[in-house]
Amino acid sequence: METIKVGLLGLGTVGTGVARIIKENQEDLFKKTGYHIEIKKVLVKNLNKKRNIELSEDIFTDNPLDVIMDKDIQVLIEVMGGIEETKKHIIDAINQGKHIVTANKDLIAISGQELFELADQKKCDLMYEAAVAGAIPIVRALKESLAADDIVEVMGILNGTTNYILSKMTQEGADFADVLKEAQELGYAEADPTSDVEGYDAARKTAILASIAFSSRVTFDDVNVEGITKISARDIAYAKDLGYVIKLLGVAKRENGQIEVRVNPTFIPNNHPLAAVNGVYNAVFVKGKALGDAMFYGRGAGELPTASAVMGDVVEVLRNIRSNSNGRIGCTCYHDKNIKDINDIVSKSYIRLLAKDEPGVLAGVTRILGENNVSVESIIQRGGRSAGCEDCATGEAEVVLVTHTVRHEQLQKATKEIGKLAQVARVYNIVRVEEGGK
Ligand SMILES: NC(=O)c1ccc[n+]([C@@H]2O[C@H](COP(=O)([O-])OP(=O)(O)OC[C@H]3O[C@@H](n4cnc5c(N)ncnc54)[C@H](OP(=O)(O)O)[C@@H]3O)[C@@H](O)[C@H]2O)c1
Structure with a gap:
């Protein structure tokens, strides 16, 4: 039986889900890829932390070089988060010829281009399905299934925390501050919710979606961002009276050679498919000239849903290794962006x-x-x-x-x-x- 050795950077929420899927689905993964997957090394910050999964103690390390420089490791699964340090690890790993699977939207939205170019040069795969809308297979759908179409609009509910807050405000007539507090108590919102409620998290995902959909590099800085902190129970009540619900939307549109890219609270008509997306669920609505309308719906976060997307990428990398076709899609940003002015x-x-x-x-x-x-x-x-x-x-x-x-x-x-x-x-x-x- 041929074995592929993988390294994990991080064993937190997503990393634990990845390790669980590798352990529990070993037999099917072998049948689908022709390889037995072995986790050779796991990088963590705190070696003494109790883990939610049983893995051999000798695979843990707190030294990134133990993973990145290990010549037996062919696939590096980056689920530690962070930007500068993590970017360096990924660059070093690609330079070693390793294929990368990452869930890191922050890094891809800022430094995607540089990393894709390096991966192209080295004929390595760099995959990031889990970075946008967690379990929803939207990156691969845009890059492969819809590659022949002319995509004109991608619009999504891309942040579960804000969707939970707005859904609760709508259902209960409650105010933002009260629902945020409850969401924090339930673990649906971080202690520091800034990135979610100010729309930055959704903006990173919108930048990534716009880049893929329009084959033009769009970064976080290009996105005009407005969060949901100003939305009150009164606004929600008026929206209801007028036949709408309020959602935080990431919007990317292409028209007359210009890309409009923004994140803002939006009144959506009750009869729009996105209006029915509630709670922590995410959805992405795509308009293509040939496709017409399509909507992708599912869990945007969580241990196993996110790990499912990460492992889907790992399976593709393994299939590419088997057919000697790694790096086959590469960087698809061949247009020069022209971002529409907010005015x-x-x-x-x-x-x-x-x-x-x-x-x-x-x-x-x-x-x-x-x-x-x-x-x-x-x-x-x-x-x-x-x-x-x-x-x-x-x-x-x-x-x-x-x-x-x-x-x-x-x-x-x-x-x-x-x-x-x-x-x-x-x-x-x-x-x-x-x-x-x-
Ligand atoms: N959570 C989700 O539902 C979700 C959904 C989509 C995408 N993502 C993305 O997935 C990535 C991981 O998220 P997560 O929620 O799994 O994070 P997490 O639970 O905080 O886990 C992070 C892991 O990385 C390790 N780590 C962090 N910094 C490190 C460092 N400097 N050196 C060594 N190890 C380090 C931590 O070690 P210790 O365990 O020792 O602390 C931990 O195991 C992020 O990029 C996130 O944006 C997450």
Whole structure:
């Protein structure tokens, strides 16, 4: 029986799942690849930590060189996270001719190009299915199954923590801070939730998806990012009234040679497939000229779901080794990106503001919108505390407007002017709205 030796960088949540699948599915993995898989070395930080899986003690090390420089190891599975140090380990391993499977979106979204170019040169595989949307096989679908199509849009719910928070807020009418606290207690949100709630995690995944979908290198810095911290129970209630749900969306669109790439809370019409994606689930909606619409749905994180994606990559690497075809796909970013300026992004928008409940206020607001070429699709005005507006002082009302499609720059200018009106106490929130709804 031929054996392939693999090294693991990390044995935390994902690493433990990977080791478990290797142990438990050994026989099937052999039948599918023709190789017996042996974990030769595992890098961890703390050698004394109790592990959730039984592995021989002598394979553990806290010295990265023991894994990277081991000539018997052909495949390096990187599930330790981190950027600079991890990048160096991966570069050293590729230079040793090792194939890499990683779950590290942070690293791929920032340094993907450099690593892919090196892997191409060395004819090594560098695979990263688990880096985007965990268990959902979207990277391979875009790179292989849909390779002949012209993909025009990829839109996804890519962060389980924020989707859990927004789903709970929608189901229970609860406020952001309360649901975040509960999510932290349940282990669905980190103690420091910044990367999730500010949209950075989703932005890294959106950058990776945009790069693959449009064959053009898009990095984290190219993504315009807005998180969900400003979304309140009031916004969610208005969304419901208007026929929408609010989701944190990663959006990548290609039009007229330009790539629009952003992450922002979005009003999605109730009848859109993404509107039904709740809790910690992720989904990616793809529009191709030949394909039409397709949606990929599943678990975006967790020990075994993420490990399933990692091991799918390992199986492919092994099959490539068997057929001597490693590095066969390589870097597919052959176009030069032209990222759309945020000011040129066009969408419908929701605006919620607090104003005096007196004649002429709406006329003032709509005059400013008109002067800035912003036309209004619908207006709701709800007076006072009896309508649930806790911020409303006597004689104040909440006004909600949904605009028709408008350039970002025009909308910003108009809302700034509206905020300066004497009768307007506060502009609470502006949220993008996807086409559709009632
Ligand atoms: N968790 C998920 O559901 C999920 C989903 C998709 C992608 N990912 C990605 O998968 C990667 C791993 O995530 P995870 O949740 O499994 O992380 P984790 O539970 O924190 O595990 C990290 C592992 O790496 C080891 N490690 C970290 N830094 C090290 C260092 N400097 N030197 C040596 N060992 C080090 C740790 O050692 P000790 O055990 O000794 O501390 C631990 O075993 C990350 O890139 C993450 O973004 C995770």
